[in-house]
Amino acid sequence: MVASGALLAVVLLAALGPLFWTVSPNQVNLAETLQPMSSAHPMGTDDLGRDVFARFLEGARLSLMVGAVVVLAGATIGGALGVVAGMSRQPVSGFLGWVINTLLSFPTLMLAMAVSVALGAGVFAGAAGLVLAAIPWYARVLRSEVLRIMSRPSVEAAVVAGAGSIRIARRNVIPHLMPTLLIQAASNFGAAILTLAALGFVGLGAQPPQAEWGSMITGGLQYALSGQWWIGVFPGLGLIVLVTATTVLADRARDILDPRGSYVRS
């Protein structure tokens, strides 16, 4: 309950904030660099005099959008891969399983970094890297779920009745995948946001002057140790709140949708 409220608050802030807080996130003001929090600047200013609160809102919007894109693309592609891998026969099934396993054996951040560098920095490249890193997770989870569903009597009956694979997929398999997909999507959302921030931290993903929480933390790092802590601390708090809210909601979703699952309420 608290979690949904927090998530809603962040989304509303990101979407509607700029209507109320009209300060530009990229407005450089060298006369007012490194100012502490005040009524004019609720989160202070950074090393170029930009308003941190405005950048905070901008970063929130970016994280939410990238998270949504990564989840949608990852779920669609990874899900399709998983369904095909689960429903097809050997050797296709084995081959796809091998591809999925191979992708999974890569450290996630490395994969995202390599793709980002290949596509030339920037948010789009970062998002592409995140999608590629997310695909095998969806694929694996959905493949095992599909295999479980395929052994059900309802599928057997459909085969006996002469239904083709596509029809079976559409009617008997995919509707039952929704719970698993949603749970995976919820945890992927939080992970994607964190990895985007990590990319920003390393200098990939969003590029300056784009306001992104991860690169804001990097920028704030050097100033934190000399007293201007607000530059890096607030974006991090934003990340924590957003990801915690998403994780908690994901757990609740699993509670409701997956009664036989391993998550047990105390």
Add this chain to the structure above:
Amino acid sequence: MRSIASRVGWGVATLFGASVLAFLLMRVLPGDPARLAAGELASEEAVRARAADMGLDQPLPLQYLHFIRDFVTGDWGYAYSIGTPAREAILGRLPATVELAILAFVIGVSVGVSLALLAAYTRRRWVDVVIRGLSSLGMATPQFYMALILLLVLSQGLGLFPGPEGRLTPGLAEPPHRTGMFTVDALLAGQWTTASDAFAHLILPAVVLAMVPAAFLLRLLRSNLLETSREQYMLVLRAKGTPRARSYVRHAFPNAALPTITASGLLLAELLAGSILAEKVFGWPGVGSLVADSVLSKDFAIVQSFVFLSALIYVVVNTLIDVVYGLVDPRIRSASR
């Protein structure tokens, strides 16, 4: 026996796939490696000669075979951005990362397991809620942010720990090289001040790295313990007069621990495979920061060797865990007969 062979076979196949992907990934990156190696001012001919020298003019499958052959014989390529062979560069930095990973693993497992036991055992609801909250927080906090906060509060604010200066206080001599891990080497040489200095520098990054494994293991073990505590035999134990604590520690825990052991193995593999973020913040000269810099400077020898190496570690650990699990769990053992 057959299932062990098939698991190993599957591991080898995955390794092959990972090697192909690592090989291709670097070839796909923009930037001409021959140009990078020869230098900005080299002539076209020099660059072409360099390319031939590096074998870049040969067909891709042939290049791949050379890559594999070279890797296996110890030639991991030349790291042009640093000026040493890639193998030296990576192995030279490895002890620093291993030292960090081991301490992080120990901290993560101890904290995760003890908190999980506490959360499952306690009758007070608020204890469980707090612990669950800690776990969610641990998984939601970005590592580099945690590092920043710890540095701010503990190092700068309270002065308890050294700042991001790397492994030792600047000016302090390294201990004689035995394992490459400063704490161990200093202890072996009897240099107590060096050892404690190295340890003081090791603590903060290790805690930061331990955060996610601890949170993850905490959640996993807690839910497994709660499931196990509902089993019938737990009721029988209490009816027999076994104290509640003992029934948890001696009976519930060993049964609930198996997935936790599996997960710990994987987490250790992940820790070893690179702690890029923590290393960057603390200036820790480990493999993770080396690879991060190499990706940005497109030094493909290091990146592809490292990616292959970490896939190797991951696959080996995975397969070992699979095999051990199959041997240890009597249900699986008897099912495969």
